[in-house]
Amino acid sequence: MTAVATTTAGAGKGPVRRFLDAYGPAILILPLGLVVWEGAVRVFDIKGFLLPKPSDIALAYETEGAFISGAAWVTLQEAVGGFAVGASLGFLIALATARWKAVQEGALPLAIAVNSAPIVALAPIFNAWFGSTNPLSKMAVVSVMVFFPVMINMTRGLRLVDPNELELMRSYAASDRAILRKVRLPNALPFLFTGLKIGAVLSLIGAIVAEYFGGPVKALGVYILQQSAGTRLAEAWAGIIIGTLMGIAFYLVIVIAERLAMPWHVTVRETRR
Amino acid sequence: MSAAAVRLDGAGKVFNPGSDGEVIALQDISLTIEEREFVSLIGPSGCGKSTMLRLIGDLLTPTSGEVTVKGKQAHRARLDRDYGMVFQHATLLEWRTVAKNVQLPLEVMGYDKARRDVRTSELLELVQLEEFAEHYPWQLSGGMQQRVAIARALAFSPSILLMDEPFGALDEMTRERMQMELMAIWQQTDTTVIFVTHSIPEAVFLSTRVVVMSPRPGRISEMVAVDLPQPREFETREAPEFYAKLTEVREALRGFEVGR
Numbered sequence: 152m153t154a155v156a157t158t159t160a161g162a163g164k165g166p167v168r169r170f171l172d173a174y175g176p177a178i179l180i181l182p183l184g185l186v187v188w189e190g191a192v193r194v195f196d197i198k199g200f201l202l203p204k205p206s207d208i209a210l211a212y213e214t215e216g217a218f219i220s221g222a223a224w225v226t227l228q229e230a231v232g233g234f235a236v237g238a239s240l241g242f243l244i245a246l247a248t249a250r251w252k253a254v255q256e257g258a259l260p261l262a263i264a265v266n267s268a269p270i271v272a273l274a275p276i277f278n279a280w281f282g283s284t285n286p287l288s289k290m291a292v293v294s295v296m297v298f299f300p301v302m303i304n305m306t307r308g309l310r311l312v313d314p315n316e317l318e319l320m321r322s323y324a325a326s327d328r329a330i331l332r333k334v335r336l337p338n339a340l341p342f343l344f345t346g347l348k349i350g351a352v353l354s355l356i357g358a359i360v361a362e363y364f365g366g367p368v369k370a371l372g373v374y375i376l377q378q379s380a381g382t383r384l385a386e387a388w389a390g391i392i393i394g395t396l397m398g399i400a401f402y403l404v405i406v407i408a409e410r411l412a413m414p415w416h417v418t419v420r421e422t423r424r
Numbered sequence: 425m426s427a428a429a430v431r432l433d434g435a436g437k438v439f440n441p442g443s444d445g446e447v448i449a450l451q452d453i454s455l456t457i458e459e460r461e462f463v464s465l466i467g468p469s470g471c472g473k474s475t476m477l478r479l480i481g482d483l484l485t486p487t488s489g490e491v492t493v494k495g496k497q498a499h500r501a502r503l504d505r506d507y508g509m510v511f512q513h514a515t516l517l518e519w520r521t522v523a524k525n526v527q528l529p530l531e532v533m534g535y536d537k538a539r540r541d542v543r544t545s546e547l548l549e550l551v552q553l554e555e556f557a558e559h560y561p562w563q564l565s566g567g568m569q570q571r572v573a574i575a576r577a578l579a580f581s582p583s584i585l586l587m588d589e590p591f592g593a594l595d596e597m598t599r600e601r602m603q604m605e606l607m608a609i610w611q612q613t614d615t616t617v618i619f620v621t622h623s624i625p626e627a628v629f630l631s632t633r634v635v636v637m638s639p640r641p642g643r644i645s646e647m648v649a650v651d652l653p654q655p656r657e658f659e660t661r662e663a664p665e666f667y668a669k670l671t672e673v674r675e676a677l678r679g680f681e682v683g684r
Contacts (some may be wrong), residue, residue, distance in 0.1 A: 319481050
């Protein structure tokens with residue numbers, strides 16, 4: 152017995168050092184970018200209605216911050232709500248396709264058709280159904296957008312199983328249910344998280360763009376649209392940046408959940424140095 | 425008289441019958457394997473040895489002839505959990521620890537937790553991996569992974585062990601050590617082993633009988649009984665009788681390989 156458990160490559164370094172190694176470049180690039188942006192606007196004297204200075208955006212946030220935060224909160228709820236519905240549906244239908252061939256043959260073409268449709272174009276329809284100020288109309292757009300990546304990835308994960316693993320389970324005379332629970336589902340976890348990560352980003356895009364087609368007065372998409380229409384570009388940018396930060400935060404939440412759910416997976420154990 | 429461990433009676437397997445892609449993988453295979461035998465299937469690629477293993481294990485259904493295991497249909501034997509399987513790649517579930525991998529068949533078969541735990545520690549001791557129980561497969565070397573796979577296959581004490589080139593992906597030194605361990609396990613348990621391999625020395629060292637197969641269509645071309653003394657030891661490989669058997673198997677394989 153010669154081989155010994157592999158030690159992680161980062162051993163010996165402190166946690167702070169490891170954190171900086173991993174995230175230092177990303178942390179540096181942001182302030183650097185802001186400085187370049189601010190400098191470029193000043194040096195080339197770019198007009199504020201084309202591209203406002205970061206300092207102007209910061210000022211806009213100082214005066215409008217409370218309103219933007221409130222609007223962002225409304226939009227975040229729409230995004231998360233729609234995400235929850237769409238992701239759950241995607242998960243359940245993927246499970247059903249793995250279980251029943253008829254569902255697979257019926258649901259997959261339908262799902263592909265739905266995905267090929269310009270989903271944002273559905274926003275006015277959902278506004279008519281639920282009312283444009285009703286958050287449900289935005290959630291509906293978001294859930295349709297999130298549904299597809301989750302369902303397709305989950306379906307792939309349930310199906311792309313090592314044939315030897317299936318032979319092994321069959322040699323135990325395992326039931327389809329046991330194979331689903333013990334092999335297909337855990338095998339699908341990495342795929343599911345890929346779908347959820349795509350979905351998390353899409354959900355905020357979906358919510359904000361859906362609000363462009365009309366929404367409650369206090370909502371991020373409506374706010375951005377109104378400010379840019381009134382050439383208050385710094386305010387619009389403040390809204391865009393908040394939307395971006397929420398998208399990043401949502402994505403990171405999924406990444407953390409992924410690490411907790413599957414510490415064994417190659418993508419997680421490699422970044423865990 | 426007790427039934428043979430495995431009986432193939434004119435068994436054949438045709439893939440995609442009636443289509444352009446029709447392949448006769450196996451033709452008219454008749455073979456009887458007694459209990460506690462260690463039989464190797466050897467032959468060039470495409471001779472159907474893996475297919476034959478899968479017919480015996482009821483992972484494939486024969487298109488002609490019959491496969492019986494301990495006097496019953498192969499299908500019945502699979503439902504009775506008579507088979508343990510080991511593949512070329514360990515095929516450990518990467519989300520399970522070593523101990524949990526060994527327990528997989530026991531969970532499927534509804535053993536309670538106490539029995540699972542006892543059995544797992546017995547088996548990890550058998551393959552000398554006790555201290556790795558809580559490791560994940562990726563933290564183990566190839567040889568260790570394959571030992572876990574063997575422990576898993578033995579977990580529910582199946583009467584027949586089906587091994588499909590289990591040491592094929594290992595380096596020569598690990599391979600010989602694994603062969604010694606497999607010999608010891610076979611001596612300690614009442615298992616009949618059917619072992620697919622590409623390696624002539626491996627087949628001769630391990631087996632009581634070597635079944636030499638030829639391709640297109642796959643069939644049995646010769647059988648070589650290996651009556652070297654048991655238990656086989658390190659010195660077995662250096663005995664003149666061992667070389668004599670190697671030569672016999674090699675000659676049997678040569679007939680059709682050169683012919684093509």
